[in-house]
Amino acid sequence: MPERNQTPQTAQTAQTAQTAQALRTAPVRPAEGDACTAPPSAGDRGDDRGDDRAVARDALGVGVAVGLSGFAFGVTSAGAGLSLAQTCALSLLVFTGASQFALVGALAAGGSPLTAAAGAFFLGTRNAFYGLRLSSLLRLPRAVRPAAAHLVIDETSLVALAQRDRRAARIGFAVTGISLYLLWNLTTLLGALGAAALGDTAAWGLDAAGPAVFLALLAPMLRTAAERATAGLAVLLGLGLLPVLPAGVPVLVAALAAPLVLLARGRRAGRRNGGEVR
Amino acid sequence: MSPEGVWIAIGATAAGCYLVKLLGLSVPAGALERPLVRRLAALLPVALLAALTAQQTFGGEGGALVVDARAGGLAAAAVALVLRAPFLVVVAAAVLVTAGLRALG
Numbered sequence: 598m599p600e601r602n603q604t605p606q607t608a609q610t611a612q613t614a615q616t617a618q619a620l621r622t623a624p625v626r627p628a629e630g631d632a633c634t635a636p637p638s639a640g641d642r643g644d645d646r647g648d649d650r651a652v653a654r655d656a657l658g659v660g661v662a663v664g665l666s667g668f669a670f671g672v673t674s675a676g677a678g679l680s681l682a683q684t685c686a687l688s689l690l691v692f693t694g695a696s697q698f699a700l701v702g703a704l705a706a707g708g709s710p711l712t713a714a715a716g717a718f719f720l721g722t723r724n725a726f727y728g729l730r731l732s733s734l735l736r737l738p739r740a741v742r743p744a745a746a747h748l749v750i751d752e753t754s755l756v757a758l759a760q761r762d763r764r765a766a767r768i769g770f771a772v773t774g775i776s777l778y779l780l781w782n783l784t785t786l787l788g789a790l791g792a793a794a795l796g797d798t799a800a801w802g803l804d805a806a807g808p809a810v811f812l813a814l815l816a817p818m819l820r821t822a823a824e825r826a827t828a829g830l831a832v833l834l835g836l837g838l839l840p841v842l843p844a845g846v847p848v849l850v851a852a853l854a855a856p857l858v859l860l861a862r863g864r865r866a867g868r869r870n871g872g873e874v875r
Numbered sequence: 876m877s878p879e880g881v882w883i884a885i886g887a888t889a890a891g892c893y894l895v896k897l898l899g900l901s902v903p904a905g906a907l908e909r910p911l912v913r914r915l916a917a918l919l920p921v922a923l924l925a926a927l928t929a930q931q932t933f934g935g936e937g938g939a940l941v942v943d944a945r946a947g948g949l950a951a952a953a954v955a956l957v958l959r960a961p962f963l964v965v966v967a968a969a970v971l972v973t974a975g976l977r978a979l980g
Contacts, residue, residue, distance in 0.1 A: 696888060720923050747896065749900060824917075
């Protein structure tokens with residue numbers, strides 16, 4: 598059964614590297630209970646039930662650790678001027694952290710609703726690629742897909758993809774997704790309520806939470822020269838255009854750093870290899 | 876920003892983000908597997924996260940660029956990341972250092 602999950606070699610390798618790298622990132626660090634350091638080997642020789650329990654325990658570790666950071670989102674969103682209902686609606690309905698932080702940041706900076714939503718949306722498109730990998734791995738019944746889709750985010754995907762067979766992947770996905778969803782929404786609510794009690798969130802340094810979250814997500818992605826070049830160019834575009842373009846637009850222009858870097862590398866590779874543009 | 880505007884932004888983001896999640900689970904495998912699409916998809920969040928980090932650290936009133944306590948907070952977060960601190964510690968470091976610098980300044 599597991600061999601049916603194989604995808605073309607290049608994609609597989611890239612994804613595996615991405616997964617391994619992402620599992621090393623902050624949200625799923627050993628500090629929160631060796632969540633992801635060992636899931637594939639945990640209970641290797643044990644019976645099925647022992648395996649299931651080990652998978653569920655690891656998944657729960659990730660769900661709890663990351664779910665707690667909903668507190669930072671609730672505080673940030675309330676500090677950005679969103680109401681309690683708006684803040685909670687974001688965590689309930691959007692449920693993909695980076696997009697949520699991006700949206701409230703853009704709105705706080707005075708961006709128009711649709712440019713703010715566009716930035717958040719583009720950040721969320723990576724979940725489509727997780728979904729692609731998961732659909733062949735989990736083989737979900739059609740009726741379950743609409744609900745399961747809501748849980749397709751970084752953490753659930755990475756936990757599921759780290760398992761060695763379909764059964765474990767399904768358990769890992771479900772346990773991570775449900776625990777994370779419940780806790781993320783609960784801590785969002787508490788954070789938003791807490792922010793109101795704190796008053797001026799900037800005085801408490803809470804306006805630094807958003808960029809710190811972005812940096813924590815970004816750091817493990819900066820491995821190759823292309824990734825570093827993209828990040829560098831995006832920073833230049835994002836900051837350089839900030840004073841001249843309407844709020845929310847510079848980040849969308851900065852996203853062009855990705856195709857620009859690919860184009861430049863394609864050109865260079867093409868010249869070097871006599872036309873074989875990858 | 877009017878409450879209606881915020882709700883529009885929330886609705887658009889929720890709908891868009893849910894649809895891309897569902898799209899990934901629903902389309903036949905291989906449809907989005909072309910190498911170029913994959914590479915672009917991998918680089919897009921890098922560009923967005925880098926730009927957002929920089930803007931939310933150095934962005935001031937009306938699009939002005941400023942260096943204030945947030946820059947110190949972000950530097951603390953970077954140090955925490957280099958030290959492989961857990962996610963929550965990274966965010967807490969940024970918040971505490973920013974608050975500390977503001978209290979001192």
